[in-house]
Amino acid sequence: EAQVTQNPRYLITVTGKKLTVTCSQNMNHEYMSWYRQDPGLGLRQIYYSMNVEVTDKGDVPEGYKVSRKEKRNFPLILESPSPNQTSLYFCASSLGRWGTEAFFGQGTRLTVV
């Protein structure tokens, strides 16, 4: 089954403790991206990747890192989480940057206390 898988689904952590949210897709998509969803603000892009070893900042990249060592995986790293990073996070993949359907992961609900 074609899918995008994120882990974990829920995470509560403390300020400053490094964490990684994993994202994996099995559709051989070149384009992958991370979004955060906050009430009233919709979906905002954090980082995206056009292909292996090619990443770039989205609209709200501060406080986040990503890597794309393999085509299927695109982890999101928070080196020193802060409470303002409490949010719902989605990973997405598609064949290209635009013009094709984006497939979203199940979402990760992150709470930073």
Next chain:
Amino acid sequence: GENVEQHPSTLSVQEGDSAVIKCTYSDSASNYFPWYKQELGKRPQLIIDIRSNVGEKKDQRIAVTLNKTAKHFSLHITETQPEDSAVYFCWAGGGADGLTFGKGTHLIIQP
């Protein structure tokens, strides 16, 4: 960069009535306009999309119209049903900035 405005932010309609959500965009180079539906607690999923060489597209009770001159596109849902209750997001893209989301419309279907 691309700027996408989506209205209304909340829309309440009686079951069986029609619902219309409108988005405007700023980048005339944008050529791809998908709509995503997000049910409560779930991931966004594509429901319909349109490209700039087409003015209208229909899929059963859902249709999307595009006015390139005015730079706006709209989602039309007819004969609304309870399962249509969700948040709907428009996207506009294909220009230099890729895809940009609207902020979403919470559609409420009243019984």
